[in-house]
Amino acid sequence: MKIAVCRFHVSAARPEDFPHDGFPEIAFMGRSNVGKSSLINRLLGTRGLARTSKAPGRTRAINFFSVNDRLYFVDLPGYGYARVPIPVRRQWQGLVEAYLEEPGRPDLAIHMVDARHDPTDLDRQLLEWLRSQGVPHRVILTKADKLSGNERTRAQLRVARWLDLPRGESPITVSSVTGDGLPALWSVIDGACAARRSSNRPTPTQSGGGISVTHRAVTEALGPRNPALTR
Ligand SMILES: Nc1nc2c(ncn2[C@@H]2O[C@H](COP(=O)(O)OP(=O)(O)O)[C@@H](O)[C@H]2O)c(=O)[nH]1
Numbered sequence: 001m002k003i004a005v006c007r008f009h010v011s012a013a014r015p016e017d018f019p020h021d022g023f024p025e026i027a028f029m030g031r032s033n034v035g036k037s038s039l040i041n042r043l044l045g046t047r048g049l050a051r052t053s054k055a056p057g058r059t060r061a062i063n064f065f066s067v068n069d070r071l072y073f074v075d076l077p078g079y080g081y082a083r084v085p086i087p088v089r090r091q092w093q094g095l096v097e098a099y100l101e102e103p104g105r106p107d108l109a110i111h112m113v114d115a116r117h118d119p120t121d122l123d124r125q126l127l128e129w130l131r132s133q134g135v136p137h138r139v140i141l142t143k144a145d146k147l148s149g150n151e152r153t154r155a156q157l158r159v160a161r162w163l164d165l166p167r168g169e170s171p172i173t174v175s176s177v178t179g180d181g182l183p184a185l186w187s188v189i190d191g192a193c194a195a196r197r198s199s200n201r202p203t204p205t206q207s208g209g210g211i212s213v214t215h216r217a218v219t220e221a222l223g224p225r226n227p228a229l230t231r
Pocket residue numbers: 031032033034035036037038039051052053054056057078142143144145146174175176177178
């Protein structure tokens with residue numbers, strides 16, 4: 001995808017703030033500090049669009065970035081940041097769940113795990129939840145520039161086993177520093193957008209019905225998934 005224009009659209013602190021114009025949405029999710037904002041900036045070729053931080057836990061709302069005026073990149077609040085007070089954590093969780101439970105959104109969840117670390121129980125819970133909701137998703141490993149080629153391969157195998165990923169869904173390793181893995185990630189994103197165009201899915205402006213058709217179309221575009229998990 002060629003990026004012509006991208007801009008910050010809205011910072012949603014409540015579900016009422018989510019956009020309802022029916023564009024495809026690509027959601028970036030994972031622990032605080034995993035590299036969500038850096039990856040959004042790198043994919044879009046902008047430096048400061050999504051705010052990056054050395055201090056984890058800064059993103060408190062769901063930020064929507066408009067890409068080419070026809071799709072949204074969605075920067076979800078990071079989870080698993082222990083120093084955030086529990087009531088604040090609950091509020092984030094409520095907002096993220098409200099987002100993920102809306103019919104038809106997102107078109108693709110990019111579930112990000114730091115390539116240097118094992119996924120946590122929270123990562124596993126998130127994946128289980130995405131599976132149970134039938135949300136199309138792909139696991140990627142970030143900060144790959146910190147690992148050698150061999151270490152990357154080992155990380156891919158380890159994470160695939162740990163998260164019980166279906167064959168053909170090996171995690172993509174990416175680096176926002178070197179740009180490694182971004183073409184592979186773009187083709188998954190393009191696939192999700194194409195699946196949306198070729199399906200008669202409900203957009204977030206509509207409600208109910210037809211969602212399984214959508215997910216089947218996205219599944220076909222993204223490659224095989226565990227049949228037991230495909231709705
Ligand atoms: N070496 C390396 N550092 C990264 C990469 N992506 C992000 N970082 C660093 O990790 C920290 C957290 O990044 P950020 O994008 O703010 O993470 P977020 O909390 O998930 O949005 C920052 O210090 C980034 O510079 C990467 O691909 N390689």
